[in-house]
Amino acid sequence: MPEGAQTGRTVRLKGRGMPSLRSRERGDLVVELFIETPTRLSARQKELMREFAGLCGEQQHPRTASFFGKARRFWDGITRGE
Numbered sequence: 305m306p307e308g309a310q311t312g313r314t315v316r317l318k319g320r321g322m323p324s325l326r327s328r329e330r331g332d333l334v335v336e337l338f339i340e341t342p343t344r345l346s347a348r349q350k351e352l353m354r355e356f357a358g359l360c361g362e363q364q365h366p367r368t369a370s371f372f373g374k375a376r377r378f379w380d381g382i383t384r385g386e
Contacts (some may be wrong), residue, residue: 311339
């Protein structure tokens with residue numbers, strides 16, 4: 305999968321689809337991505353996610369400027385038990 309792939313993105317895998325009826329060639333497989341985020345993380349995993357977010361800052365945001373802000377609010381909510 306491409307680096308930074310997001311939910312809803314369509315990826316074409318050439319030659320990985322259904323075989324053609326009258327030849328040996330195969331068509332392209334078109335896949336729509338659905339990215340799941342984990343809901344139960346260990347304390348160490350949470351720590352690593354916070355460290356990763358701190359290292360990236362607000363500079364790495366593929367679609368929205370507030371991605372890491374949302375991630376921080378999400379992790380803060382988990383740690384506070386919300």
